[in-house]
Amino acid sequence: MSKAERTSAKTAREKIKEQQAAARARDKRKRITTYVTAGAVAVAAVGLGWWYAASSSRSEEAAGDLAPITVQADGAVVMAKQGVTAPVVDIYEDFQCPACKELERVSGQTFKNLAAEGKAKVVYHPITIFSQEPTKSNSVRAGAAARCVADGKQWMAFHELLFQNQPSETEAGFTPDQLKSWGKQAGVSAPDFDQCVTTGKNSDAQLSYSKKVIDAQKINHTPTVKLNGTEIDNSALFSPQELRQAITGAAK
Template identity: 65%
Template sequence: MSKGDRAKSAREKIKAQQAADRVRERRRKAVTYATVSVVAVAAVGLGAWYAASTSQAEQVGGSLPPTTVNPDGSVTMAQSGVTKPVIDIFEDFQCPACKQMEEVSGSTFRNLAAEGKAKVVYHPITIFSTDPTKSNSLRAGAAARCLTDGRQWVGFHDLLYKNQPSETAEGFTTDQMVAWAKQAGATGAGIDTCITGQKNVQAQLDYSAKVMKEQKLSGTPTVKLNGTALDNKVVFAPKDLRDAVTKAAK
């Protein structure tokens, strides 16, 4: 083989080697990108799973814990002797976010009380200042004050949220609420006239103003654990909510 032929052969080998190197590099990058994509998808999937697991509403377990309607209109749910940790729930029956909270975390509040792991106190207030939301809220809040039996109050509370009217329409009519009170088992003398006569409107207004001032509330729902407001990310995540209460009990 001549010197020229040897040089040509060497150049061809170099080109072939370079071509092979380029193929290997493309393959390496493809594998790297695929691995990164799989990890990213896995991370997204894990995040979605965690979000779903923490936002899953608990099943209500056992019977309703002892529930007492207090003279000021608040309602305490707790096993005998349980004084802490204290969960204060500030809610407005016309508030859509309060309805969502009840749907997602309402069973967790009740389960914690039933398990003797917390003292739960409901504070139904009126935060709205314009109609129809203000009037709707006042009618509902005043009507709830007519029920003095704890179990009946809880049933009525649930029906108010289940039948919550739009924020742009008049709702919570007295006739509707009389029917819901009976559905909740409140058939005692004077319940109907208490609701239709709206005798507790001023008490609802006074209590709302007092609570909002003392608690420095800017809106509902607001949930406080031992006096400290919980982040709504925790309030709307039953698993995180339970963990926070369990930690506070230690």
């Protein structure tokens, strides 16, 4: 091979090496672009998931006045616009139950809004589900005191205060003095309210109603919320957006 041929072959090999290096560089850039794009998509997906979770669990704002509220003779409380009979949302709750307190905080306004919009008949069932002390006695005192309130709007205001001031499960609470104070705060106007609370006048009725409801509805935990007789899953119950969809969907 002549010198010229050797020089030509060397130049060809160098060009091939340069082309291969360039190809490797292009492949590397493509991989980096792919990784960055995939990462961006993953971050966007995580962000979207977080946004959806946050938005679906966000409590609703009060949309206006409450629907009419009627305290029933047995202790149940109905909230519904006149003529609205379905769908029926039954809320079985215990004033001493921490999960019930959380349900009221997260989804309580959704129930109120749906009733005010004429999209549901909401029925509250304050029961005593605890059998151990001090939770049982706490629950009975709170439930019995709520039965001392005959006015619907006053009952709802008292209902909210009971959950806001729920005592620890390990200590005695809902004392008569506290209950009477919250009654005043709720605007309870019944002249015999203080005496009713002090004497525990409705304690037996609270326990009797609780047993009747627990047995009839097979309640083994609170809160239990039923839509037209079927229990709503917790995943929807504590997600105001999903809860609204479930209830309005039952009306179609």
